[in-house]
Amino acid sequence: MSAIASSLISLSILFVLHTVNFLIFETHGSILLTPLTVGTAELILAALAALCVFTRPSRDTTLTTTVLLMVCTVWTAVGLSNISWEMIIPKLYERNISVEEYSQRDVLLPGHGVLIVLYFIFSVCLILHNKKKDMVVFMLVASLLSVCVIINTWTNFKGHSLLFLSLAFVTAYVSVRAALEHFTGNTETKPSDNKTNFDDKRVIRYALNVLSLSPWVLRSSTLTKNTVISFIWPLVSGLFLLFHGISGMRRGNTTISTYSIVDGLFWASLGGSMYITVIKDFSEILFPAVSIPLSMILLTIAAVSLHSEILLSLEYVLLSGFMLTLTFKREVSLAAFTWICFVVYMYGYIASLFKSFSFKIQLPVGQKVFSKLRQKFCMQKILAENKVEMVNSSNVFESDPMLGISKYATLENIGYVSNIISVLSFSWVPHETTLLSLPWQLIFGCFIQFVVGFIGFSRGKTLESSFFLIFASFWSIWGSLRSLDLIGSESGMSLGVGLSGFLLVGVVFLGMSITVNKVWIGISLCFVLFMLTSLLQVLGISDGFIYEKTAAVLYSLSLFYALLSSTLKLTFVREVLPSGKPLLQISKITKYNDQILLASSRRARGVKEIAEKLKTGGICGIPTDTVYILAACCHQPKAVERAYKSKKHGKDRPMSVWISNFKQIEVARHEFSSLLWDFLHEIWPSNVSVVVKRGEWVKSLGLGESEKYVGRSDSIALRIPDSTITCHLIDQCGPVTVTSANPTGEGDTTHHLQVLAKLGIEMCDGILCDGPSRENAISTVVDCRDIDNEKLGFFRIGLTPKSAVLGILHKLLEKRSTTNGDSHMNGIANAAFDTKM
Missing domain, CATH: 3.90.870.10 (DHBP synthase)
Structure with a gap:
């Protein structure tokens, strides 16, 4: 069965479940399933529907896939909300906080409100293009349901069962049609369909970014009172952005997929910190140890992406400002950056739709403004200027440093970024709020670096990929221990034994790095020094914290240099910042x-x-x-x-x-x-x-x-x-x-x-x-x-x-x-x- 049909069937089951539950509530005044049960079912079915699309992407169904992922994101978030609500309420009673301060309106209004706008714009484009009328009906019913959900946060509104039944019917109809097309092979399209090259990668990225930003958009409009309780939207949207980016890399689109992964890392980690803030009643969400270096990395990405698209560059400049104002609690500036980011993301969303449907009116995104600058540095011109020399040379690796690069080329840069954030959040987060660094350690330090390590083997760089796996193991274990405030306790000697094992592996990799290049020698050396300082702290040496922070800065600087060197090489197709030749040459290729x-x-x-x-x-x-x-x-x-x-x-x-x-x-x-x-x-x-x-x-x-x-x-x-x-x-x-x-x-x-x-x-x-x-x-x-x-x-x-x-x-x-x-x-x-x- 096709991935689309499987995904739609999962959503149809979800809507039928809600139909029965609301029908019993509207007729008998009692619920069949508790919020925890409903939330679990929502989370499983919506995530399963999304997984079907992520694992089996098809270029022929990108339009339907986009709509499905938007729906799956919302219902995964709602399911997570219902589950977490059962965990949050007891915590609120323990702290004598009124539940009304954490109303469902603050939770549901941001995502559903923004979703209505996204669906409306999408539907208008489909109607103008005269395409996929079944998806228009699907989004119309889903929008009406979101309206009912929003109204229900103010007053008790009946009619949910009818809307859920309509959604279940439309979803089942489309799923049966998709299954029949898959089995019969009848996928003929109208002539107008051939004019469409739907760019689902960009549309989904912009839609998920808008959903992630929705809590602050509604808060700045005074429609909600609390942004922290809306953690489900940035958390779930960030996770979906991560999977969307990785799936896009598997399909060979490295550029926009890299941006999706960067966005997903930030939003998912921020959403996790918001959830911890709700549980522990912290006053902070972000901390300068992460926000300041991450803002610098975002500005670097903005500078690098300027040559390809002005809109992308502007997005990361604004996201950097949004993050800093959120960290230092500048309410007026935060509201300004929130709305500017929202407008820019919506503009990108509309521009991507217009381009996908080949409308006569195209919204400019600034793709060709700096094309001459790129041509000046690109390898084509270098080859043209040295035509005779290059043709006669058999040393292609010297003339073309991009030779053999794979579809996972930029994952190495993602690994550098993740390590920088991991080491800074590990070392510089204040002791009283170390738990806030847990999402950053698990997502930046653990999840994405395991992905970088395992998938990175496809580039043939097995040693570098092994480095990232070691980094991932270190941050997942020691980052979690630091976040849970377990380092330096009575188990110091036991922890020291484990850390000594990592230290030994680090020394081995330091010796092996001399066969790679000088950049990796520096990274390995700083990593070993950092583990030594952590060992001093675990063993109770008083100056361990000072040494650790010094080593953390050196480690971050070495990673940042590697990031710049690799990014510039990918951008200009030649080595701008030298990585240095290996001290020991064992590669037969070189x-x-x-x-x-x-x-x-x-x-x-x-x-x-x-x-x-x-x-x-x-x-x-x-x-x-x-x-x-x-x-x-x-x-x-x-x-x-x-x-x-x-x-x-x-x-x-x-x-x-x-x-x-x-x-x-x-x-x-x-x-x-x-x-x-x-x-x-x-x-x-x-x-x-x-x-x-x-x-x-x-x-x-x-x-x-x-x-x-x-x-x-x-x-x-x-x-x-x-x-x-x-x-x-x-x-x-x-x-x-x-x-x-x-x-x-x-x-x-x-x-x-x-x-x-x-x-x-x-x-x-x-x-x-x-x-x-x-x-x-x-x-x-x-x-x-x-x-x-x-x-x-x-x-x-x-x-x-x-x-x-x-x-x-x-x-x-x-x-x-x-x-x-x-x-x-x-x-x-x-x-x-x-x-x-």
């Missing part, structure tokens, strides 16, 4: 980069250079639709023999042949049966290798004496890979023989950085660098030698399941039976690989 061809797959020139290397007898590591492979041109027998012997294959591990189009094996057509020829057309391009009978046609490949190294005596494996880069390469150099790009018995190679590390310069003449593999899985190998008897064998089951291959054969046999087997079918040939086009 050691032999002047002796081996390292070409970028993102440039046509890079593919051409590797093709020329293969045509002249070289063997190269290239990316595919699965993992990296070692290739040699079929018409270069010595290269084929060298590739075979360099891997030290046994006779049970023969090489296979890859082609890019059927014209390259046209000579084999008279030797293949019509069924086999049709089957090959149906199943290729794909990650399926097909074993066929050996024949005279093999000689046309030009293998010569190296033919004995390819296939077996009676068979040979063929494949057209499902990779544009690989097929484009083979188009230029002709059919290639391939084998895995790793020594026999070792794991598959899933990143271009691993190719040279595993094979060495003697076994590889060039690498087509494409970052992490698209799929970390092997291909499926199918035996088609007995296909004329309608039988297939399977040597290996990989990415494509056995059932899918058999399904293709059965479908082909059914097609052939309708023609009585007399006519030859061409199958589904991929025109993209036709050399005449």
Whole structure:
């Protein structure tokens, strides 16, 4: 079932549950479910609905996804409110505080009020575009329900059950339609739909930022009295922004996803601090130890983003001012910054909708104002100015520092920011309010850094990713202990033993950092010093706090320098602030980069250079639709023999042949049966290798004496890979023989950085660098030698399941039976690989 249908079904169940509960209340005056039960159900079902969309995003359903995430955010927040209300009320009675001071109006009005405005703007755009009328009806009913919720905070209003029933009906209708479209494959759209390229990433980001800001907007309008009790809106919206940003990075949009993650970190941590303030009755929400450095980081982000979009830059300047006025309790300034931020976010929300629907009127956001400045520093101009030198150089890593960067490129910067906030909140929060730093430690220090560490491995920087995992472990444990005021207690010696373990790991990583660069040496050294000072404090040494604060400042400065260096490198595509060369050079990529061809797959020139290397007898590591492979041109027998012997294959591990189009094996057509020829057309391009009978046609490949190294005596494996880069390469150099790009018995190679590390310069003449593999899985190998008897064998089951291959054969046999087997079918040939086009 599609993600949209699953999400809608979860929401429909939620609305049915509310319908029954309110119907019993309106008819009998009693409730069926307690607020705690209802809140738990709301939280689970709404979060489940959002999870369905986050984990299975689709570019074809971005508009519906946006509406669903807005709805899920609201009901997740309402569910959290109902749950927390049961926990807050006893705390209020303990402190003799009137419950009326924490009324439900202050809790529900901000989110529902802003949601009505967001829905209204969205609906108007949909009506003007004449698109998704079912979503218009859905948002209309949801808006009416929000109006009833707001009215109910002043007076007892009946009719909730009817509205919830209407929402349940509309949601069920849309979910059934989405499920039918998914199962039948009928996803035809109107001609006007093709004009829409809905930018859900920006729209969702702006909508969630507006929801996060809603408590202060309503408070400055005197419609509510207490902003702290409205913690559910920034907390839930921040968490949704985090997941939205991470999901966006998985889809390859690093820029706006990075901004979403930064926003989510701030709002979720602020919402957590607000909740602690409600429980503990603190007078502060934010503290200068976090707000001042974070404001500087936001201003840095604003300065960097200025070259791409003025609106984004303005947002972070205003958010920095909002945070500082909130910290130092400047009511007039806070109200001003709140409303300016609100207007700017709403402007961005409307501008994103207008752009998505391709309206004639477009609201400017300042994207091209500084384009000349960017072009001045971008790598294209650097390459243009040094064209001759760059073309003749094989040292591509020197000329292109962005080579091999992955879709998770900016996560490293997020890790630096998170560490800065974590260390400052750990060391500089006043002792009497240490509990307020807990959300910042858990979100900045624990959650996001674990994400950075685990996902960061896709960039091939395993040591740096391991650093972030160590940081995450340290802040999640020691940050929580400090926030709970447990450090320095009677368990000091026990804590010291644990901290000594971290210290030992830190020293090990310090030694390993000399192989990375000087920036990481500085970060590792400061981290070790910081743990030493924490150990002094745990052991009761009086000057531990002074040493700790000094080490914290040094640690923060080293991280901030790393942040600036990495950000400027990503922005201007060259190293502005030097990170320094490693003290010990062990990387083969950097050691032999002047002796081996390292070409970028993102440039046509890079593919051409590797093709020329293969045509002249070289063997190269290239990316595919699965993992990296070692290739040699079929018409270069010595290269084929060298590739075979360099891997030290046994006779049970023969090489296979890859082609890019059927014209390259046209000579084999008279030797293949019509069924086999049709089957090959149906199943290729794909990650399926097909074993066929050996024949005279093999000689046309030009293998010569190296033919004995390819296939077996009676068979040979063929494949057209499902990779544009690989097929484009083979188009230029002709059919290639391939084998895995790793020594026999070792794991598959899933990143271009691993190719040279595993094979060495003697076994590889060039690498087509494409970052992490698209799929970390092997291909499926199918035996088609007995296909004329309608039988297939399977040597290996990989990415494509056995059932899918058999399904293709059965479908082909059914097609052939309708023609009585007399006519030859061409199958589904991929025109993209036709050399005449």
